[in-house]
Amino acid sequence: MSLDAEGDAAYQPRIVVIGGGTGLSVMLRGLKQKPIDITAIVTVADDGGSSGRLRSEFEIIPPGDIRNVLTALADVEPLLGKLLEYRFDKGNGLAGHSLGNLMLAAMRDITGDFVTGVRELSRVLAVRGRVLPSSDQALVLHADMEDGSHVEGESKIPKARGVIKRVSIEPSDARALPEALEAIRKADAILVGPGSLYTSILPNLLVPEITEAIVESTSLKMYVCNVMTQPGETDDYKVSDHLKAIRNHIGEDLFDYVIVNNSEIPEQVLVKYAEQGARPVELDRDEVERHGYKVIADRFVLFRTYLRHDAEKLSQHIYQLVESWMFKKR
Template sequence: MSPSPSVNVSAVTALRRVVAIGGGTGLSTLLRGLKRHVLPHAGAAPLFASSSEPQPECPPPCISDLAAIVTVTDDGGSSGRLRKDFKMLPPGDLRNCMVALSEDEHLISQLFRHRFRNGGELEGHNFGNLFVAALVEMTGDFAHAVRLAAEVLATRGHIYPVTTSNVTLAARMSDGSIVQGETNITASNLVIQELMLEPPDVQPLPEALAAIESADLITLGPGSLFTSIITNVLVPGIPEALAQARGTRVYVANLMTQANESLHLSASQHIERIYAHARAPIFDYALINTAPVPEAARERYAAEHAEVIEADVEKIEAMGIRCITGDFAEVEGVVRHNPDRVAEALLALPIGHK
């Protein structure tokens, strides 16, 4: 197959229902770009009176409904401590998505990002994580607590944990050993062969399945291959929903490898690892950066044993996946996706694949 033709984004005006799946900074970066296209008040209804300032209009093509489905296997940092102390799911990735989708990324969203620098047991905790923990204790329902926190931030979209089951990530490594816990897995120098959830028979959040079923566009990535992306398709019901979805399904490829997760893996090999865990072909398109990364940035990443991911477009298209290629990266100390260019390319795609 040949790369998909360029599309005049401003001419595409149909409303779209969009689902973005992932975790970490990759998902929140993508959501910042998609947020600009969401119709005002299409997300969570705010708990408090909104500002008297006029709400920004969305540039076409517009999104009528945006949902983020977020992994819940993190066990490090503030999230890990709350998980241990309160026997709750980790709120960190969900909180980052709330801030990214906030109508006003100023005082309240800054407060949600604030990390205590001292204060004994508070040191290192993130205020947004503590806020979600308080709501969990009040309501006894993690998903409901996330909804309430999103309402406080007046998010332009819905945020769903992929499951509300208390799951632990485990990995079979290259030497045959089993490593438990996301933090231990990422710290290992061994190569990850297979990921598993413990327990394996968890239930997906029904709202997440409903969002996938009704979506016109579904994205997976960017983010850490094994600990932000594949973790979502380990939840029973999620890969089946993606395989059966009527919407256009897109893999947003990472820009750089990670030393202890995806070193030397090309873009097509990332997809192969995802397919091996999903046990089904779940992508129609792959968005691949083909613009060069500045040498200075490459050298900085090389010092951390990371490198630019090879954009092996021909191999990806041989898998039956059409490639969207272009300049989707920006370098500001770190190499990140440009959220606006990525969102425009995604929303220019035709709706539906069947």
């Protein structure tokens, strides 16, 4: 049972989750089962696939990551969830688009505003929590590579298969969505990740007002590290390398806790991922703790077609950590 500082048994901890991509959606499916108040702040730098086409043709915030999060948090029949994720494989102008992306584009036109459209679609889907873009501007992601080359576009950065030195957003002074800033200020806990470090997580943290609000917050701050490295993005990265990249970009050690998988992964799974150039992210605990982070390590993975975080176990650890933090603050 959740308690606030005055002992109100009806109070639910307010957790802000920041990121994008498949990993975030998987985790949210577990978190929504807990008695917590969730606000998901989602990246708006996607420029590939259906999202990129809609972004260009309709001049809207790319809807793909937001659609994934809405689907994860929705309290609907499984068939409706599949409908939102349905992707047309033929049709002039339709091939490649997901129905959920088209619905978000339509809601923008119906309501006159993308954020309002997301809010209204959330109501229709009985979403457990709030889903907010990090900015009301579509961002362009840039990457400077170690070899001196420059790559423009979120979808092109991993494909370059170089070593990333630094990423930046355009415009560099992008406005944060006011509702997102308000959620961060009121949060009992802030959770960043899991997700692609340079293309899903950092685009949010590079919105200046977002990071300023996180730094100023006295809430519990957690980072959920990816299970596997990502080819063309985090090749050979250890856990400390993820944290170092964030620190180098924003100039702060943001987190109190780092949550990381430490279980063995079956050899046949490792071979499958190695063929794609990926390997497990190594926990170099001494280096992580040297920078003041507390480590929560456990078996956090499941394997079906791909490795995914164990949403139930991960969310239970997060919930217990938040409850303990709040109890100590009372």
